[in-house]
Amino acid sequence: MKKLFTLLLLVIGLGLNAQVYFEDSVLPGAFINDSSPDTGFVFDNLFFPNSFTDCGEDCEFWSGWAISATTDVTTPGFMNQYSSIVGEGADGSHAYAVSYAFSESYVTLDREQTSGMVTLPSIHFTNSTYAYLSMRDGDGVAKKFGGETGNDPDFFLLTINTYLENVLQETIPFYLADYRFEDNSQDYILDEWMEVEFSNPEVDSVTFRLTSSDSGMFGMNTPAYFCADVFGNPLVLSVTNSNLSGLSLVNTLASSELIINSELDKNMDYQIFGISGQALQNGKINQGEQYLSIHNLPVGKYWIRVQHDGLQWTKGFVKQ
Numbered sequence: 001m002k003k004l005f006t007l008l009l010l011v012i013g014l015g016l017n018a019q020v021y022f023e024d025s026v027l028p029g030a031f032i033n034d035s036s037p038d039t040g041f042v043f044d045n046l047f048f049p050n051s052f053t054d055c056g057e058d059c060e061f062w063s064g065w066a067i068s069a070t071t072d073v074t075t076p077g078f079m080n081q082y083s084s085i086v087g088e089g090a091d092g093s094h095a096y097a098v099s100y101a102f103s104e105s106y107v108t109l110d111r112e113q114t115s116g117m118v119t120l121p122s123i124h125f126t127n128s129t130y131a132y133l134s135m136r137d138g139d140g141v142a143k144k145f146g147g148e149t150g151n152d153p154d155f156f157l158l159t160i161n162t163y164l165e166n167v168l169q170e171t172i173p174f175y176l177a178d179y180r181f182e183d184n185s186q187d188y189i190l191d192e193w194m195e196v197e198f199s200n201p202e203v204d205s206v207t208f209r210l211t212s213s214d215s216g217m218f219g220m221n222t223p224a225y226f227c228a229d230v231f232g233n234p235l236v237l238s239v240t241n242s243n244l245s246g247l248s249l250v251n252t253l254a255s256s257e258l259i260i261n262s263e264l265d266k267n268m269d270y271q272i273f274g275i276s277g278q279a280l281q282n283g284k285i286n287q288g289e290q291y292l293s294i295h296n297l298p299v300g301k302y303w304i305r306v307q308h309d310g311l312q313w314t315k316g317f318v319k320q
Contacts, residue, residue, distance in 0.1 A: 090124035090229035
């Protein structure tokens with residue numbers, strides 16, 4: 001069983017509408033880089049893998065994800081590897097996630113608790129203090145971006161790939177630093193949180209790969225770190241071992257009414273969610289054929305979820 005931290009803004013119950021925050025997992029000024037004996041951290045049905053090795057005598061190695069609430073934006077070097085250059089989370093909170101991704105890191109749907117997919121509209125990113133100061137000033141291994149003249153076309157690129165059932169949905173290049181402009185005044189190293197939106201938010205995994213213009217025979221010289229926070233508004237569309245049977249969606253293409261057929265002699269709650277994960281409509285489902293008005297919804301894709309006694313049924317539909 002992976003570690004499951006109770007989130008401050010978590011809505012109780014699997015699959016309910018919530019944003020991924022990290023506040024309750026770590027105290028201000030501290031960090032967690034070890035999920036042992038588990039293989040990662042779970043937040044709001046998203047799994048963040050973590051690998052930790054204790055070498056002994058104050059020697060340790062980790063990769064994947066750490067959760068941090070450190071605030072040091074001035075100290076250069078490896079000993080300050082857990083701080084974001086902003087000194088806080090994306091929304092002014094004290095906690096955020098840090099990834100050490102020398103090869104690749106990823107986030108997936110928590111397969112122990114859920115199945116199906118999530119809607120994940122966006123993620124916020126920024127640089128770590130370690131990487132930012134290394135690029136700005138150079139260090140014993142990495143160069144100063146732009147070189148001595150400022151004209152070197154350096155870059156630090158985060159490539160984001162989203163997947164659904166192992167099929168690539170989207171590739172997004174996001175530059176954490178970019179010195180390739182002809183006008184040097186446009187060169188930048190990211191020092192604020194920036195939101196990256198996904199055009200297709202239906203995913204079950206997201207991968208992250210860093211590349212840098214400052215690389216050598218052993219790989220990147222730029223420290224392979226980035227920070228992430230506020231993972232959109234994820235909506236889990238299916239939950240393992242909680243399927244509610246006896247319901248069917250008559251029309252997956254609808255204009256003004258959604259038709260649901262229920263064989264169950266029960267009054268049940270339903271919610272309709274938009275692609276951002278926000279609940280837009282709710283009501284009751286009874287036995288028999290139900291006609292639910294959706295004329296107020298804009299054209300687009302939606303999901304309806306019916307819940308009863310801890311079980312749920314979720315289906316997608318398109319408003320024409």
